[in-house]
Each structure stands twice: as structure tokens, then as C-alpha cells.
Amino acid sequence: QAKVEGGACIRLFDQALRERSERVYRLLSRLRKAISLDQFELHYQLQFDMQTLQPCGMEALLRWRDGSNGLVAPDQFIPVAQEYGLMPAIGRWVIRRACRDNAALIEAGLMDVAVAVNICAPLFSEAGFVALVRQTLRDSGLPAERLELEITEDVAMNASAQVLQTSVELHEAGVRLAMDDFGVGFSSLGRLKQLRFDKLKIDRSFVSGLPGNPSDQAIIQAILGIAQGLGMRTVAEGVETEAQLALLQEGGCSQGQGFWFARPMPLAELIEWLRARR
Ligand code: C2E
Ligand code: MG
């Protein structure tokens, strides 16, 4: 009896595995063609100065316009792209497009801020990464200080000599570095001191606990203290309410990003937004 049930179980498991791998396989083959089919787009979310409430930066966020499935969010495809080694190629496209778009915004006199681009670990750790960034800046005509690179704690902390060297060279080139989603991964404060980050981005999961959650409040205060002591600016992610804004302002957070200020927008919509504000 047990043997029969076990067999059925294995068959079910087999089937689930097969379905999953078929799904991943189909996703992968569509993803592989996405760059050449020009199916990626960048949406831009503005970042605001906490005191003046003026735009002071923007983050480029990747979307995939997948024929039949409409606009696909990054968490639906980046993990698979990452696992199968497609992210460096996609990331190179993202940097090029973001630099080009920001150069156009500056040229048009619409806004003059840095664009922040998310960089995955394998791309940041590539030997030719700094050269790629320099070349992209030259091609687009974007000044180095108008580009910011966001890396997550795992990139920074999985510290090889290469990562340290890259961060020093980027800093020397005038490109800014931001630590994304700070506080949710494994951070070493010694490493934080060593790498030259200009900004710490406080993860949304802490901000969403405001007001009311004393632990989140305490963690945010601690992060703001560390950043201030190390001379880094701070950006709070996922600011959705006025109450969150007020607490972060009081705590001395320098910048905010979130639906309360502005949602991510395609370039054309961002241009409209900026024109309407003038
Ligand atoms: P992230 O870098 O932490 O980006 C912020 C995410 O929070 C974005 O999600 C943004 O739409 C969302 N967000 C912003 N404000 C609010 C808010 O007030 N409330 C809520 N609930 N959400 C808010 P998105 O665009 O889905 O991106 C998710 C993640 O995908 C990003 O997190 C980033 O880790 C990754 N990602 C996006 N674009 C790229 C890319 O070009 N390259 C790489 N390597 N990763 C990317
Ligand atoms: Mg980011």
C-alpha cells in the first residue's frame, strides 16, 4: 500500500518538476530574443530632496514588453535571467539606454540630475566593467557625475579584490555608487567603510513599518546614524504616506523615493510630468 502511494507521489513530483522546467525553458527562449526584438523598456522613478521636495535624482527600472503577456515586472524575469547568465547582457543594454535617456533630458533642459542604474553582481564583477561604463558615458555624452550605480549588499559584501578595485576606479571616474536595499542582506560595516558608497538606500521593508513599528523605527534611526557618520547620503525607498515622509524628514533622511512622490514612468510620461511642472 505504502509503495503504491509513494509511487503516485513521485509521479506527481515528477510532473510538477517537468512543468516547472518547461515553463522556465519557454521563458528563457523568449528572454534570449528580447534584446534583439527591442522588447525591454526603462521606466524612471524620481527621487526627491526631503527638505525642498524637489526632484534630485531618478532610478531606471527595467520592464519587459513581452508580446502576449504585456508589461512584465522585473521580479518575474530577472531571477531566471540571472540564473541562466543573461543579466550581464541585459545590464549592458540598461546602462546604455539610461545614459542616453538622461543625456537627452539634460540636453532638453528638462532636468539635470543623476540617473541611478541597478547593476547585478556578475556584471559589476566583470573585469571590463569600468571600461564599459567609461565608453558608455563617452558615447552618450552624459557627464560621469550624472550616473549613479546601485548595487546590493551581496555584491558589495561578497567582496573580491575586483569589486573593491572597481568601486575605487568608478569613484575616481566621478561615477556615484549607491548601496541598494540596505539592511536586508548581510552587511559588514567594515566593508561599508572600505567601499566608497555615496548613498545608502534604506529598504522599503523598514519604511513600510512606519509609523507604528518601533523596531523598524529603531533600525532606520541606526542606518541614518551610520550614513551620517560615514558621510553618505540616504534615500528612503517605498515612501507611500505623509506620515512616513514626516518621520523620515525628522530623522534627517536626505532623499525619498516612493509612490507618495511619484510612480515609475516611461520616458515620454516623465517628460510630460516635467513639462507640466514648469
Ligand atoms: P529596487 O532597486 O529596490 O527598486 C525599487 C522597487 O520598488 C521598484 O520595483 C519600484 O517600482 C518599487 N517601488 C518604488 N516606490 C514604491 C512604493 O512606494 N511602494 C511600493 N510598494 N513599491 C515601490 P520594480 O520596478 O518592480 O523593481 C524591482 C526590483 O527589480 C528592483 O528593486 C531591482 O532590484 C530589480 N531591478 C529593476 N530594474 C533592474 C535592472 O535594470 N537591473 C537589475 N539588475 N535589477 C533591476
Ligand atoms: Mg534599485
Ligand code: MG
Ligand atoms: Mg532598492
Ligand code: MG
Ligand atoms: Mg528594495
